[in-house]
């Protein structure tokens with residue numbers, strides 16, 4: 001079994017009901033156990049058109065499904081719960097994103113793991129930190145190592161223009 005973290009969000013209709021019923025459906029997936037569920041938090045929408053606030057959570061599963069099988073099952077649950085994709089970053093009854101799948105790293109058009117934007121999203125960082133602080137710390141450390149690999153070139157280039165480099169900080 002592989003341990004995975006999944007982000008869940010809703011900002012349409014009975015948001016809490018959608019989140020709870022999506023997690024109930026994940027519990028019924030073959031060869032899959034839901035181990036931990038974070039608290040649900042309310043967050044302001046990021047990007048996209050003007051839309052209502054989200055409820056967000058993160059949960060941990062152990063599964064024998066492959067990454068693509070898991071994605072397919074999550075998309076099936078989204079569809080069953082009325083998810084319609086009309087506008088990018090638009091309002092949705094339910095969104096289920098795979099954050100991590102064990103230690104797997106993949107970057108394909110239909111599936112990127114770890115989720116590429118997860119570390120920029122407070123609505124992921126807070127609930128993930130609640131249920132899996134060690135996993136979050138590991139991901140942040142890896143990102144730190146990647147950034148410092150890039151840093152020397154950036155710093156020296158900026159210094160030749162007589163300016164001190166400003167550290168880039170993401171929200």
Ligand code: ADP
Nearest residue numbers: 085089095096097098099109110111112113115
């Ligand atoms: P959002 O980026 O707002 O979550 P969608 O839920 O509509 O948008 O997903 C768009 C596409 O993102 C999906 O069809 C899926 O193939 C792709 N995708 C890539 N990586 C992931 C991931 N880690 N988890 C879920 N979907 C992903």
Ligand code: MG
Nearest residue numbers: 095096097098
């Ligand atoms: Mg999604």
